[in-house]
Amino acid sequence: MKGPKFSRRVMLGGAGALLSLPLFESLIGDAAYADDSFPARLICFYLPNGIHMAAWTPSQTGSNFDLTPILQPLAPVKDQILVVSGLSNTPAQPDGPGDHAGGTSGFLTSAHANKSETDIRLGISMDQVIANQIGDATRIASMQIGIDGGGNTGNCDSGYGCAYSRNVSWASETQPLSKTTSAQVVFNQIFEGTDPNASIEEQARRKLYRTSVLDYVREQSQALENKLGYTDRTKLDQFSTGIFELEQRLNKPSLVCGATGDPSDTGDLVEKVRIMNDLMVLALQCDATRVITFMLGNAGSNRSYPFLGASGGHHEYSHHQSDPANYAALQTIDTWEVEQLSYLLQRMNEVPEGTGTLLQHSQVFFSSEIEDGNAHRHRNLPIILAGNCHGAYTTGRHIDYEPNKSVNGPPIANLFLSMMAAMGVNQSSFGDNSTGALGQLA
Amino acid sequence: MDGNAWLRLLPLVALLGCDGVIGSSDGEGPFAGPGGGDVGAVGADVMHRLNQTEYRNTTRDLLGTQLDPAANFPADDVSFGFDNISQVLSVSPLLFELYEQAAQELAGEVLNTGIRDSIVFCDPSLASCRSDVFRELASRAWRRPASEEEVTRLQSLFDVALNEGEGVEEGLELAIRGVLLSPHFIYRPELDDDPLSAQPRLLNDYELASRLSYFLWSSMPDQTLFEAAANGSLGDETELRAQVDRMLNDPKAQALVDNFAGQWLRIRSLEDHVPDYASFPQWDGALRDAMGQEAKLFFGEFLRGNVSMDELLLTDFTFLNDRLAEHYGLPFDLGSQLERVDLDANDPRFGLLTLGSLLTVTSTPIRTSPVKRGVWILEQLLCSEPPPPPPGVEGLPEGDMSSGSLRDRLELHRADPTCASCHNLMDPLGLGLENYDAIGSFRTEDDGFPVDASGQLIDGQGFTNAREMAALIQEDQRFEHCIVEKLFTYALGRPVASTEEPFIEAIAEESAQNGSELPELIKLIVTSEPFRTRRGTLEGSP
Numbered sequence: 015m016k017g018p019k020f021s022r023r024v025m026l027g028g029a030g031a032l033l034s035l036p037l038f039e040s041l042i043g044d045a046a047y048a049d050d051s052f053p054a055r056l057i058c059f060y061l062p063n064g065i066h067m068a069a070w071t072p073s074q075t076g077s078n079f080d081l082t083p084i085l086q087p088l089a090p091v092k093d094q095i096l097v098v099s100g101l102s103n104t105p106a107q108p109d110g111p112g113d114h115a116g117g118t119s120g121f122l123t124s125a126h127a128n129k130s131e132t133d134i135r136l137g138i139s140m141d142q143v144i145a146n147q148i149g150d151a152t153r154i155a156s157m158q159i160g161i162d163g164g165g166n167t168g169n170c171d172s173g174y175g176c177a178y179s180r181n182v183s184w185a186s187e188t189q190p191l192s193k194t195t196s197a198q199v200v201f202n203q204i205f206e207g208t209d210p211n212a213s214i215e216e217q218a219r220r221k222l223y224r225t226s227v228l229d230y231v232r233e234q235s236q237a238l239e240n241k242l243g244y245t246d247r248t249k250l251d252q253f254s255t256g257i258f259e260l261e262q263r264l265n266k267p268s269l270v271c272g273a274t275g276d277p278s279d280t281g282d283l284v285e286k287v288r289i290m291n292d293l294m295v296l297a298l299q300c301d302a303t304r305v306i307t308f309m310l311g312n313a314g315s316n317r318s319y320p321f322l323g324a325s326g327g328h329h330e331y332s333h334h335q336s337d338p339a340n341y342a343a344l345q346t347i348d349t350w351e352v353e354q355l356s357y358l359l360q361r362m363n364e365v366p367e368g369t370g371t372l373l374q375h376s377q378v379f380f381s382s383e384i385e386d387g388n389a390h391r392h393r394n395l396p397i398i399l400a401g402n403c404h405g406a407y408t409t410g411r412h413i414d415y416e417p418n419k420s421v422n423g424p425p426i427a428n429l430f431l432s433m434m435a436a437m438g439v440n441q442s443s444f445g446d447n448s449t450g451a452l453g454q455l456a
Numbered sequence: 457m458d459g460n461a462w463l464r465l466l467p468l469v470a471l472l473g474c475d476g477v478i479g480s481s482d483g484e485g486p487f488a489g490p491g492g493g494d495v496g497a498v499g500a501d502v503m504h505r506l507n508q509t510e511y512r513n514t515t516r517d518l519l520g521t522q523l524d525p526a527a528n529f530p531a532d533d534v535s536f537g538f539d540n541i542s543q544v545l546s547v548s549p550l551l552f553e554l555y556e557q558a559a560q561e562l563a564g565e566v567l568n569t570g571i572r573d574s575i576v577f578c579d580p581s582l583a584s585c586r587s588d589v590f591r592e593l594a595s596r597a598w599r600r601p602a603s604e605e606e607v608t609r610l611q612s613l614f615d616v617a618l619n620e621g622e623g624v625e626e627g628l629e630l631a632i633r634g635v636l637l638s639p640h641f642i643y644r645p646e647l648d649d650d651p652l653s654a655q656p657r658l659l660n661d662y663e664l665a666s667r668l669s670y671f672l673w674s675s676m677p678d679q680t681l682f683e684a685a686a687n688g689s690l691g692d693e694t695e696l697r698a699q700v701d702r703m704l705n706d707p708k709a710q711a712l713v714d715n716f717a718g719q720w721l722r723i724r725s726l727e728d729h730v731p732d733y734a735s736f737p738q739w740d741g742a743l744r745d746a747m748g749q750e751a752k753l754f755f756g757e758f759l760r761g762n763v764s765m766d767e768l769l770l771t772d773f774t775f776l777n778d779r780l781a782e783h784y785g786l787p788f789d790l791g792s793q794l795e796r797v798d799l800d801a802n803d804p805r806f807g808l809l810t811l812g813s814l815l816t817v818t819s820t821p822i823r824t825s826p827v828k829r830g831v832w833i834l835e836q837l838l839c840s841e842p843p844p845p846p847p848g849v850e851g852l853p854e855g856d857m858s859s860g861s862l863r864d865r866l867e868l869h870r871a872d873p874t875c876a877s878c879h880n881l882m883d884p885l886g887l888g889l890e891n892y893d894a895i896g897s898f899r900t901e902d903d904g905f906p907v908d909a910s911g912q913l914i915d916g917q918g919f920t921n922a923r924e925m926a927a928l929i930q931e932d933q934r935f936e937h938c939i940v941e942k943l944f945t946y947a948l949g950r951p952v953a954s955t956e957e958p959f960i961e962a963i964a965e966e967s968a969q970n971g972s973e974l975p976e977l978i979k980l981i982v983t984s985e986p987f988r989t990r991r992g993t994l995e996g997s998p
Contacts, residue, residue, distance in 0.1 A: 131535040131536055131541075131544075131951075132535055132536075132541065132543040132544060132950075132951065133543075134544060158548075158550065163530065163531030164531035164532075164533075164534065170534065175533060175535050175544055176533045176534045176535065176544070177533045177544060177546075180531065180533065185548075185549075189546065189548070190533075190546065190548070191548045191549070191550065192530035192531070192533075192546070192548045192550060192551060193530060193550075194528070194530055194550055195530070195531070196528045198528060199528050199550075199554065202557070203550075203553070219620060219622075222616070222620065223616065223617070223626075223630055224556070226613060226616045226630065227556075227559070227613070227630060227633045227634050227637060228556075228637075230609065230613050230634045230638075231634065231637045231638060231639070233609075234638050234639055234640065235639050238639050238640070238645060240651075241645075241647045241648075241651055242503065242645070242647070242651050243648065243651045243652060243653075243654075243992040243993055243994075244652075244993060244994065245500075245502050245503075245992070245993045246502065246503035246645070246651075246992070249502065249503045249505070249546070249547075249643070250503070250639060250643070252546050252547040252548070253547045253552065253639055253642065253643075255549060255552075256547055256548070256549045256551070256552020256553070256555075257552065259549040259552070259553075260549070260552060260553055260556060318730050318732070318821045320730070320732070320733055325730075325732035325733065325734060325735075325821055325822065326732065326820060326821055326822050327820055327821055330820055
């Protein structure tokens with residue numbers, strides 16, 4: 015039996031290039047794979063406020079399509095992407111106002127959010143269904159990463175609790191998985207427990223200590239649980255889950271890559287996005303996890319982009335009222351967002367894995383909570399699906415599932431069924447409205 | 457119609473049109489017990505997880521640490537305008553992992569720095585000393601006396617290191633990690649004798665001490681408060697009021713400014729707000745900091761009881777430094793430190809509504825937003841959320857727009873009966889502040905248009921400028937009630953239950969009779985039945 019050859023030379027690009035990665039030679043042969051194939055991996059990439067569709071959607075379908083202005087940055091990887099038009103997400107339609115919260119909470123769940131500021135109920139997200147099945151194979155079952163923690167004050171969107179606007183990964187109906195916005199935390203998550211300066215003996219002792227503390231805390235938690243009423247028990251369950259997951263991780267083999275260095279947490283948006291992109295590549299490349307969600311902003315983000323010459327708020331621009339000046343600003347912002355995706359894909363494509371690349375063994379889903387920012391539509395969603403995930407998709411095409419524009423296209427939940435299948439997770443239904451895996455992808 | 461009558465009509469217009477503003481609430485009632493509960497019944501409580509700020513302050517006060525591991529915790533979810541609402545404070549696996557790392561870092565710091573002696577105050581090679589150390593630390597960390605069984609269990613955690621052949625230090629470190637990762641530290645459990653009971657009960661003294669300290673300090677009780685809990689004196693209302701006075705005089709009461717006012721008055725939002733450089737080249741970090749400090753110092757005067765809340769909207773003072781005075785166009789000779797200055801009746805600055813910070817964060821990066829400003833006043837000062845806009849409704853276009861044309865556009869918009877139903881509530885309030893631009897400078901003209909800040913409230917009362925408008929809002933009955941509601945929500949970490957309206961009414965009334973001073977209002981809340989009572993929830997109820 016031979017393990018897959020994960021690349022040893024892993025570097026953070028740009029100003030994050032502070033890392034050198036001494037390898038744990040002795041561990042290389044221990045990586046626990048039964049065959050030569052590299053595992054399938056998933057990144058879900060969220061962007062806020064929809065897209066200026068007129069400059070996004072290619073006019074042709076099939077493999078002979080021209081990249082539109084917003085999609086232009088994808089030219090270097092055009093043959094490795096699918097542009098997907100015409101899918102709908104009707105469960106994401108809120109009760110009354112609240113399209114950003116509804117669209118973001120439904121982004122990977124295809125579930126309808128309970129409209130409340132305190133009674134938070136939704137559904138499990140697609141990435142978590144996958145993580146539940148394949149997460150055991152890696153140290154970290156899944157990672158949740160983002161750029162914005164959350165505005166410091168105020169309500170989120172029209173009577174929907176902020177949890178709906180800030181999280182796309184949901185472990186269960188009531189458990190949003192908060193994301194980290196710190197590059198330092200992401201780095202520590204990936205490389206935690208891989209101290210190249212510690213002896214084997216020392217590492218074993220550290221693990222014993224951590225396990226002992228966790229045992230102690232679990233006892234306390236169990237004793238406390240017996241004294242709690244219904245609601246408080248639900249609260250404490252989340253804590254117990256945290257104990258369980260960390261204990262599991264401690265019992266998994268160490269990572270095949272090691273690293274030294276320290277990615278700095280920067281306030282500069284461009285730099286921060288690039289470092290996060292680099293860290294995501296690193297996490298997949300080192301097989302620390304196989305499932306990542308990434309939020310480029312929170313629902314309805316009103317961030318301004320002065321470095322692009324778009325100094326108004328993104329959300330305000332997105333209520334464009336068909337004003338050409340707003341269209342221009344949106345196109346600028348949207349194009350920048352696609353550039354970030356393109357950077358990620360190119361980095362993944364540079365990682366050789368056997369006869370292929372990391373990108374070919376992965377799928378990257380890129381979309382927003384709504385279609386057009388002014389109309390707040392939950393149909394014809396802007397979607398890029400990149401990477402062919404071991405040949406699950408025939409890339410280099412534009413597919414339009416809503417050729418008859420008067421009727422909603424198929425539910426995006428069907429795409430999620432196909433994406434799960436590409437990860438080896440076969441389900442017959444998902445979310446509130448799936449009808450079966452999506453055709454035309456292969 | 458009086459001010460309250462139309463409020464009751466709001467649900468009827470709930471689906472009519474508005475402007476594309478995010479950030480308004482649906483105005484639905486807070487959670488009530490099953491079937492709504494009895495009027496006058498206290499609301500249900502949920503076990504509270506320390507939020508990021510509370511964790512930071514608690515580790516600071518417990519250990520004396522300079523470390524701030526909470527800085528990397530994921531953002532807490534916000535509900536009802538605050539980030540301390542128990543029901544939405546959850547623990548994800550990521551947060552748990554960060555708690556575990558934090559416990560390691562903090563324990564390491566305790567043992568290897570000058571703060572060691574305050575925690576390990578005897579010779580830890582002696583078992584009796586270790587018992588004392590563990591008992592003391594756990595009792596403070598868990599904010600109630602640790603049982604002997606719990607102390608013994610910490611001792612056995614200590615023994616894990618000895619059994620590994622390591623020394624006392626390693627053992628101490630393990631025990632400290634255990635204390636800091638315990639659910640008794642991370643949460644604030646209030647335990648009922650019968651966990652399945654939803655019968656309200658009086659809090660015990662330690663639980664009450666914690667509620668008090670997390671309300672006033674966003675942190676754990678200090679030694680004095682623990683002692684008061686230990687000798688049972690908090691059950692005495694006079695003693696409880698005396699504790700509030702003592703605690704408000706402590707520098708830690710700044711937490712009420714940073715966290716309560718910081719969110720209620722949106723001072724915290726300044727950090728995230730970036731005015732357009734091309735439109736406002738004079739904006740920079742120094743101006744932003746001065747505005748933030750002005751708002752905090754301004755609120756601090758009310759918190760110290762120097763000024764009645766009756767004057768929140770019409771004061772004759774503010775705090776300025778040279779930079780802010782110049783920005784406001786006021787002729788004071790000041791240095792770089794902010795100082796309290798007296799304003800006269802002709803000055804365009806006269807209280808909360810003219811604070812630069814508030815005027816700035818309720819604007820877009822490019823221009824003022826009368827709608828956002830109006831919504832803020834309705835939601836935060838009158839607790840009368842306008843219904844949110846229906847889906848698909850279009851906002852105003854961006855780009856160059858003077859206040860003259862802005863008013864015209866809003867007028868047009870309000871001519872549409874669908875929009876008018878709620879814009880007649882919001883727009884006059886926001887347009888009344890049009891003499892203040894998107895970074896709070898005073899102006900009489902905008903792009904050549906003279907600013908018209910006159911208007912009429914929905915009840916027909918007219919005003920010619922912002923000061924007159926402020927006077928009308930201040931006299932609105934809902935204003936005093938709303939302040940109580942906001943403070944109560946923050947104090948309890950949960951929204952006001954519909955059954956609790958009588959408590960709010962009574963507190964508002966008594967506060968008004970006593971001169972509406974904030975310290976007194978805080979005491980009325982602290983001594984109220986909901987604050988001193990706990991009620992659990994039945995299975996299946998929210």
